[in-house]
Amino acid sequence: MNQMVIFSLLLALVVVAIDAWxxxxxxxxxxxxxxxxxx
Amino acid sequence: MSIxxxxxxxxxxxxxxxxxxQASCWLGWAAAIMALIGFGYALFFxxxxxxQGDVYRILYIHVPTAWMSMFLYVLASLYAxxxxxxxxxxxxVMMRALLPTGAWMTLLALxxxxxxxxxxxxxxxxxxxxxxxxxxxxxxxxxxxxLASMVEDESKTDRALAxxxxxxxxxxxxxxxxxxxxxxxHQGASIGMAGASRMATEMKLTLLLCTLAVWAACAALVxxxxxxxLLWRESRQDSV
Numbered sequence: 001m002n003q004m005v006i007f008s009l010l011l012a013l014v015v016v017a018i019d020a021w022x023x024x025x026x027x028x029x030x031x032x033x034x035x036x037x038x039x
Numbered sequence: 040m041s042i043x044x045x046x047x048x049x050x051x052x053x054x055x056x057x058x059x060x061q062a063s064c065w066l067g068w069a070a071a072i073m074a075l076i077g078f079g080y081a082l083f084f085x086x087x088x089x090x091q092g093d094v095y096r097i098l099y100i101h102v103p104t105a106w107m108s109m110f111l112y113v114l115a116s117l118y119a120x121x122x123x124x125x126x127x128x129x130x131x132v133m134m135r136a137l138l139p140t141g142a143w144m145t146l147l148a149l150x151x152x153x154x155x156x157x158x159x160x161x162x163x164x165x166x167x168x169x170x171x172x173x174x175x176x177x178x179x180x181x182x183x184x185x186l187a188s189m190v191e192d193e194s195k196t197d198r199a200l201a202x203x204x205x206x207x208x209x210x211x212x213x214x215x216x217x218x219x220x221x222x223x224x225h226q227g228a229s230i231g232m233a234g235a236s237r238m239a240t241e242m243k244l245t246l247l248l249c250t251l252a253v254w255a256a257c258a259a260l261v262x263x264x265x266x267x268x269l270l271w272r273e274s275r276q277d278s279v
Contacts, residue, residue: 002092002093002094002096002097004094004097004154004155004157004158005082005093005094005096005097007154008097008100008101008150008151008154008155009078009082009100011147011150011151012100012104012147012151015143015146015147016143016256016260018143019139019140019143019260020260020263022139022264023260023263023264023267026264026267026268026271027267029271030267030270030271030274033271033274033275034274037274
């Protein structure tokens with residue numbers, strides 16, 4: 001299998017992971033605020 | 040309930056929060072399954088291209104991400120227009136949520152295109168109309184993301200952001216028709232709405248599955264981000 005193809009696929013996976021991680025960070029921020037509001 | 044009433048109902052934050060939570064979960068799983076089958080088939084079973092060899096398989100990632108980079112921008116423009124007309128919270132968060140995923144798809148299209156270009160064209164990059172207009176799209180996305188995060192209270196920049204998104208829409212037809220109206224190194228469309236396709240059916244079906252996988256992944260990410268952006272706004276209002 002061509003190395004460029006594998007690299008492209010891994011790159012796509014990394015991009016999706018970074019995007020999902022940024023959403024998870026936003027989720028943590030919202031949860032943190034709701035905890036602060038409760039206390 | 041008429042279709043218009045149904046669409047308007049989607050702009051209600053509680054309805055959107057409920058539907059987006061379910062939809063992002065289902066779309067995420069659908070994307071994972073379709074990606075596993077689609078990219079698995081593209082890598083190991085799809086026929087080798089007679090002229091390009093195995094390197095053509097990059098196109099199973101490049102083409103869907105390039106389509107998605109334009110599609111997500113058009114969708115962001117649609118939500119930006121809706122925000123100008125109705126000023127709903129859902130349209131504001133949707134237009135914002137589409138930008139980062141759109142930027143990532145544009146970057147992926149550019150990088151995978153360059154990786155494919157080196158063995159095929161003999162160069163990673165040329166300043167031809169298609170490549171340059173796609174690069175401009177990336178700069179537009181980055182500029183809009185910067186504008187979106189300039190002020191802490193996001194709602195204050197919603198209208199300006201919506202205006203700039205709609206202005207940037209002018210670049211999309213330039214990208215799409217660049218291979219038609221200019222003499223470019225980038226080839227013309229292999230698949231079109233009209234006329235016979237120049238691709239083998241097996242390759243075309245694999246590309247379709249890969250495109251659906253990328254579409255579902257983007258939809259899941261955008262809906263999840265829009266949902267948490269909306270909850271962030273609601274929590275801000277609650278705390279003020």
